[in-house]
Amino acid sequence: MPNRRILSIWFPRLGAERLIRRNPLLADQPLAVVRDTGQMQVVCSVSDVASAAGVHVGQPLRDAHAMCANLVTRLHNPHAEAAFLGVLHRWAGKFSPWIAQQTPDSLVIDLTGCTHLFGGEEALLAEVDGDCAGLGLTVRMGVADTLGAAWALARYSGQSGASHRNGDAIDQEARATRARAGKRRHWERGGAAPVAFARPGPHGRIAPPGQTHAALAPLPVAALRLPAKTSEDLARLGLRRIGDLTGQPRAALARRFGQDLVLRLGQALGSTPEPVSPAAPPDHFAARLNLPEPIGLSDDLLAALDKMLPRLCDRLKQRGRGARTLRLEAYRCDDTMQWLTVSLARPADTPERIHPLLAMKLDEVEAGFGIDMLRLEVIRHEPLHARTMTGHAGALGDARKRQTQAHVLDDLIGRLGARIGLEAITRRHPGQSHLPEKSAQVLAAAWSEPAPDWPERTRPRPLLLWRSEPVQAHDTPAPPSQFRWRGRSFDALACEGPERIAPEWWLDDPDWRTGQRDYWRVDTDQGDRLWLYYAHGAALSSGWFCQGSFA
Incomplete structure (x- = not known):
């Protein structure tokens, strides 16, 4: 059985380059994609121009604007980026049928038994790089025996785990150690040359079969897909490279840093299985x-x-x-x-x-x-x-x-929708509010269920409702015997009420700043049956208003 070979494809600028593909004018401008994180906006993707100006992922937006004054920003759209990655998922099917989306900006492909169809792994990576260049996408790739190793090579190849601090005792060798360093380089005196692990190529980093351990040894511990805090704790103890962890007892690492470190280390080295689970193809009829x-x-x-x-x-x-x-x-x-x-x-x-x-x-x-x-x-x-x-x-x-x-x-809604469109057919549905104007809502009939039963009310509600209109009457809570509304004078023949309705105190509704209302059903001498209310005036002046009409 051939060795298992995994390809990890990482698109480090997926969010920004997706927007550039839609609007080519953004290609010459520094572009950053930002997302809301708590009380601030953080950069989550940058273009090449913005990266050259010093803007990087994870930087607060205010700091990015301070470094690049003409920075163009766009909000993060995770759904659009997921759909774009789905398109790339279908494109990657030309290399292998076993493909999965590893992260929101990367794909993982099981290349076992497929590389000979493209002339080898380097030729396959060259074709992937050419296709992505034609699509205007930046790509980083890594090939190894395990999924974790391929992920690490795609993102951290060429990076060392050396400390960025000055005076690091681990990086400083003693005089005797430096004196014996020449004796250890035996290949300079006719010995066998060292094996080039994880050979760098023009299109990606490839770890030869069976040499995963040596390919991961010089990489930083962050390449094991560890949380940032765990990586910092390891660096504080001098364990900055993956090679520093391989010689440590697993039980001690698990007690000190948790089982996640041992699991990730085993997955990267191949001692713990990590299958590639491809997404099921969508149903097509x-x-x-x-x-x-x-x-x-x-x-x-x-x-x-x-x-x-x-x-x-x-x-x-x-x-x-x-x-x-x-x-x-x-x-x-x-x-x-x-x-x-x-x-x-x-x-x-x-x-x-x-x-x-x-x-x-x-x-x-x-x-x-x-x-x-x-x-x-x-x-x-x-x-x-x-x-x-x-x-x-x-x-x-x-x-x-x-x-x-x-x-x-x-079926009736479907036939009507075929003529005038389903969006034009609506139905009334009870709302979750005791306010008259919010007690019913309009929903699309094709995308909603009919209401099983409307809530029963002790007082009838008018058939027609409108925004409150002022009524000229005496400013007293008692229903007026005469009033004027819409330029007409009315005499009240009969009144029924009151029905007191209080505003929603948890919402600031401008129409309800008059406080509590007493609603009355008033029969007039002109045949109109109106719905009047008296506003007690909590934040605004009191008075009489008309809001509806009964049939």
Whole structure:
């Protein structure tokens, strides 16, 4: 069995270079990507120009601006960077099928048995470097027998574990030691030359098979993926290189620095297994139909859908998924293609619910010289859990009736959405507030469930609500017998109330700075039934206002 070979690909400027790819004008400017950390913003990615100006990752933004006055900053977008790394994940599939995302800015590839297809490891690294240069990405790579060693070589190759302090006793050799140093260099007097461990290449660092220990020995202990505090504690004791740890007893290291140090050391040297776990490929659902003769009639298109939909729905049922958005692609004889998209209010895996929506959109298809291939693809799909109704016959019938009614409503929303768009169809839903204007909210009907039951209220609420409008009346808490509103005079015939509503004290709402309100339902002589309230004036002046009207 061949030795296991792992490639670690690190993109140290992924966040900044992703933005430069979208806006090439940023390439000539110092660019830094910042993220919010507590009470300040910290640099998390920099471009080449910003790095040359002295800006580095982990630096507070105020210090970065002090070093580079013309620094251009952008906020960190982890979701966009994860999506971009997913694209690079698919690109890396050309080298090996065994790929995993190790960190938010790196990939790890198991190259075992694949390097000979590219002419060896150095040729493979050269191709990776060329592809990344074409994409405008900076890349660092490392190849070793273990995942931890490859990670360390990609990030810390060429760095020593020497201390940055002056007067370090460990780095200062005695006179006798320096005098005998020439005798230890036996290869200068005809002996065998030392093996070049972790040979540096133009595109990355490669540790030869079986020489992981020697390749990691000169690297700093931070290359073991240790916390910063653990690395500092080790350096304080003079253990700055990985080679300084390999000769230490594992039990003593575990007692002093914890099991994480021993685990990381074993993973890097190969004594503790660390598999490469590739991400599962996303579910993809599509059906294609090649036609022996070009078609162009609506009946022929419907017949083609009748053949494709059952196959597509069977695959959806096997995976427990439901189609939410589908795309129908029609390929013509003249090498042109037209496509149309339909969306459902609820995910579905049955042809009976999908076929009517596609049939409504077939009139938009232009056959031209004829259609010789159709392809139906599920763009968006969601989990769909099977439901099993149990119980007495009456309860089972009621449950099936409610489920059928829900499907009918969802199908109606889907048909309306195919005409005017699903975003234009909304429904009212109760809100989590006792304030009148916040007691209901508007939700998209296709992405929300109907409210099971509206909360019961002791006092009726008006059908129409608007922002409070002033009413000219006597400034007394008692309901007025006469008042003026919107330029009209009214006489109160009957009043019902009051209903006292207090503001939400934990929120500063400008409309509720008048404090508590006493609401009254007032019947007027002109046939209007208005919803008036008296504001007691906590922070503003008191008075009467109108906020709604009953049917």
